[in-house]
Amino acid sequence: MAYNYKYIPAGLLITGKRGKTPKDDYVSLFQETLNNQFYNSSDWWTIQEETYTGSREYVELDVRINHVISTETGMDLGDDWKGLLFKDIDHAIELGKRYIFDGNTWMTINTEFYKGLAGTCTVRRCNNVLRWIDEPTGIYYEEPCCVKYELKEPRDYATSGSPFKTPGGFMHMWTQFNDNTNEIRENQRFLLGNPGHWTAYKVIGSGLNDFRGDITDKNDSVKLLVIDLAVDYVNEQLDDITNGIASVNKNIYTLTLNRAIAEGKIGDTIQLIANITYNGDTATRNVLWETSGFGIASVTDMGLVTLKKNGTCTITATIEGNPVSTTCGITVKASPATNVDIMISPDENYILESEDQIYEVWLYENDVIQGDTFTITCDTRAVPLECYGFTQVDGNHFHVWNKLRCITSYLTVNCVSGTNTRAFDIYLRGAWLNDNAG
């Protein structure tokens, strides 16, 4: 049945199709009106909608988009605010849910969900991005955010006794509250601006307003995070002032594998071992493994490679969330060369001051331990004699003693067994690891 919006035939009030009360009839007819008239306009668009808040996965959706009037002032809020009308009056609407259209991410900042007839919400254009690296894991995060136009109280101020003027100003922003943004903490710094001029902002002590629950008695129903930040300082060496990420160069990772290439025949397994350093010291982080040719060789989450078919492929190891990665070339053939490893345990590349360590060194062929012994020598480089002690205990063990920290050089232990050699660097650190100093 065709009818015009705002005109509902009186007869339908009595003979509603699905409801039992007049109100149900009205609701049903409103939906039917939408069904019939939704596309009879110039303001409907196909946009991307997040499947649910925080999913970061999007699906296409037709909506009608309108400008938004402030209920307080009656003024048009401007181009960064839009009202969305959904075809389905029961469409799931959530604070914080994101949409993508016109090359921008938009975030739901207000809903008309409670006792509302139409499915509508107000979205705000995200005009910036929060970028940060999580220090404990090294994972990079990016989250779109809506920065309020004006900086509050922008000024340089000098306090009594201070030899310097201090930059001032408070920034107010919204972002989606999700697993990533829940990692943001007080005092965390962000860079905002552009590659020609970054300004640092630091989350103030009361700056994480993550208490806007969607449901009164469920504090895990928060989907919108409001952040207040104050102007802070940029560090041109430690911050990534090209991409606008704070403290990137304070968190330097390296990743190497025990083998750069490996060979085997069908059915063999090869154990790849990732060695990670964080600011120069051995560290443990999650490693993701990937094969370029699943039909030739598969790899498990622990780096165990299983050879399946003759051919070549590449195994890539990546520190989770971090751009640092490395590869091992795999060759599967009928008569492979023997894979030789010299494994040193423990594999930590440092000893703390006043501590000592006995290391084991063993030769492995195709992941099978051998009984070969080693000649083990220590290249002391420029490490002063009073800083270290070194002895070869037997053909497979050596002992290193950090008597006194040495910050200018390190020891290199050379393990030689026949034609197989491995050099192992050992740093004589202080009483604690100082690799994350400011």
Place this chain on the structure above:
Amino acid sequence: MTTPNPYITPDIGDTAYNDFRQFSVLSYNCIKYLMNNNELVWKLLQWNDSDAWNKANLTQEEKAALIYSGQQDTSQYRVFMDSKQPDVLMTEVALLRIMPYYAVGMNRTVGYVEVSMEVFVHYKINHMTNYKTRMDSMAEELLATFNGSNVGGLGLLSFDKMADQSSRLFMSGQIPFGGKQLIFSTYSA
């Protein structure tokens, strides 16, 4: 030989007065001396990461580029010949200020001048990978470089309470820029 009492004006004539002519070149002479006789201070001023101490020495041109000489924006420089800072700093940096601080005329021909050396370091770059702080490292270098040094045109610069009661090192600055101030002295006649 008996040491003359500096508090008694020798009979050297009615027109003999101390003109303190070296006063205005104190800062220049000290900075020039530092350029030629120290490397670590300059590295700690140039680099803002925790490994700054381990970097290569700066060239004379690189050192000179850190010295403020009247440009519009003082925040772009690290070494100054005076105190205070009119422009806001927006970066985590270290600064050095060397200036004449105090002058005493012990009599009409003999006096001494105190030289203040102030080190300021943004708190977040103070701790370094060599288990030292940038601020104390710079203060230590200044002491080692200047105490007993014959800074051209000044005479002997000393960190000596026997020569000047004010010779000392003390805390200064205010968060986020902590500081250390050193007072040296030199006789003037």
